[in-house]
Amino acid sequence: MARKRKTVDLDRENDIAPGLVAKTKKRLVVAGGRSHPALSADVASAIGTELVPTEYRTFASGEILTRFEVSIRGCDFFLIQSFGPPVNEWLMETLIMLDAAKRASAKRITVVAPYYPYSRQDKKSRGREPISARLVADLLKTAGADRVMSVDLHAAQIQGFFDGPVDHLFAKPVLLEYFERTLSSDDRAKLTVVSPDTGRVRVADTWSDSLGAPLAIIHKRRDPNVANQVTVNEIVGQVDGRVCLLVDDMIDTGGTIVKAAEALKNNGAERVIVAATHAIFSDPAPQRLQSDAIDEVVVTDTVPIPKSKRFASLTILPIAPLLARAIHEVFEDGSVTSMFDGAA
Numbered sequence: 001m002a003r004k005r006k007t008v009d010l011d012r013e014n015d016i017a018p019g020l021v022a023k024t025k026k027r028l029v030v031a032g033g034r035s036h037p038a039l040s041a042d043v044a045s046a047i048g049t050e051l052v053p054t055e056y057r058t059f060a061s062g063e064i065l066t067r068f069e070v071s072i073r074g075c076d077f078f079l080i081q082s083f084g085p086p087v088n089e090w091l092m093e094t095l096i097m098l099d100a101a102k103r104a105s106a107k108r109i110t111v112v113a114p115y116y117p118y119s120r121q122d123k124k125s126r127g128r129e130p131i132s133a134r135l136v137a138d139l140l141k142t143a144g145a146d147r148v149m150s151v152d153l154h155a156a157q158i159q160g161f162f163d164g165p166v167d168h169l170f171a172k173p174v175l176l177e178y179f180e181r182t183l184s185s186d187d188r189a190k191l192t193v194v195s196p197d198t199g200r201v202r203v204a205d206t207w208s209d210s211l212g213a214p215l216a217i218i219h220k221r222r223d224p225n226v227a228n229q230v231t232v233n234e235i236v237g238q239v240d241g242r243v244c245l246l247v248d249d250m251i252d253t254g255g256t257i258v259k260a261a262e263a264l265k266n267n268g269a270e271r272v273i274v275a276a277t278h279a280i281f282s283d284p285a286p287q288r289l290q291s292d293a294i295d296e297v298v299v300t301d302t303v304p305i306p307k308s309k310r311f312a313s314l315t316i317l318p319i320a321p322l323l324a325r326a327i328h329e330v331f332e333d334g335s336v337t338s339m340f341d342g343a344a
Contacts, residue, residue: 024074026076026331028078028331029049029076029078029106030043030047030327031072031079031080031097032044032054033080033081033090034056034093035082035093036080036081036084036304038304039080039082039304039319040080043112043320043323046323047324047328052070053070054067054097055067056093064092066096066097068101068104072101073104073105073106074106074107075106077101078331079097079101079112080112081093081094081112083113083115083303084280085280087118091117098111101144102144108146110147110327110330111140112327113149114323115151115250115280115302116158118136119133119153119154120133122134123155123157131161134161137158138161145162145164147166147330148162149167149323150169151170151277151278151302151322152169152171153168153249169326169339169340171277171319171322172206173340174300179211179273179275183243187243188211190242190243191213191242192238193211193214193216193245194215194216194237194246194247194264195216195218196247196257197217197218197219200247203247204247214237216236216244217236217237218234218260219236220256220259239264239269241268242269243270243271243273244264244272245275246260246264246273246275248277250279251280252280252281252285253282254284257294258288258289258291258293258294261293265293271295272293273294273295273296273297273298275298277300279299279305280303286310289311289314290311294313295313297314299314299316300316300317300318301316301317301320
């Protein structure tokens with residue numbers, strides 16, 4: 001017996017075209033890659049759902065295959081994939097999962113990349129260099145992504161590389177809540193927010209306003225011909241006898257942060273606390289960050305941090321609630337900007 005369909009007649013007066021009315025309902029579906037399964041599961045749980053059952057295979061040759069084990073046709077599909085090491089393998093897996101979702105007829109596909117890969121290659125520093133952050137955006141779009149969501153992009157201009165909506169989230173509310181809860185009144189009275197370089201001054205300035213603390217800036221030079229080599233030149237601002245809060249978007253090998261902390265302690269800082277969003281922690285970062293110059297390191301779990309890279313002075317804050325709320329706002333056609341007082 002054929003299903004009876006509801007039809008709509010031509011109505012020129014009200015400018016309504018003839019057609020059929022479907023009884024389909026909007027459906028949110030969350031899937032996760034293999035880079036950070038704990039985060040994907042936490043986000044799905046915070047939303048109130050489960051991850052899509054997915055088959056993953058890596059063949060002997062290194063080729064990757066993914067397959068969604070249930071139908072995702074017509075859904076609002078969110079793919080969570082972080083990009084810690086090995087970044088290139090996870091990037092390829094993401095592209096393959098996007099292609100699978102596109103061919104499975106997902107209605108809208110959003111890549112949730114808490115840490116955006118190749119974000120430091122956002123411009124040409126010298127001739128004949130690539131702009132790899134733009135290349136990643138092109139790859140995601142070509143593979144089937146309609147939208148991208150990320151946390152604390154290394155450079156805001158990366159939003160313009162993707163031909164579609166980009167939701168730029170900020171981990172500051174998560175980190176800020178922790179410091180407002182844990183810093184004593186004495187610490188707050190002596191607090192100075194420190195930017196580790198001139199490129200992070202704008203972000204550090206917002207921290208300064210939120211905490212009601214003065215701002216200091218560390219001027220550094222980086223050798224363009226030598227990776228991960230930093231020289232601290234001078235400190236602009238008062239740090240003697242102060243509790244210094246160093247804020248940055250990521251910690252990779254830890255060279256910049258440790259040298260900044262040492263410079264602060266050499267200039268009389270009482271304590272140095274480091275706050276960063278992305279804990280890449282490439283070797284030898286875990287060893288460096290246990291320096292006597294650093295009293296505490298506070299990060300979020302946008303990328304997985306194995307037990308071998310954790311240490312006593314490290315605090316890890318969950319980013320899943322923030323991602324879950326942003327996903328819910330996108331799905332409900334709400335406002336992501338409202339989550340950050342209009343700053344996103």
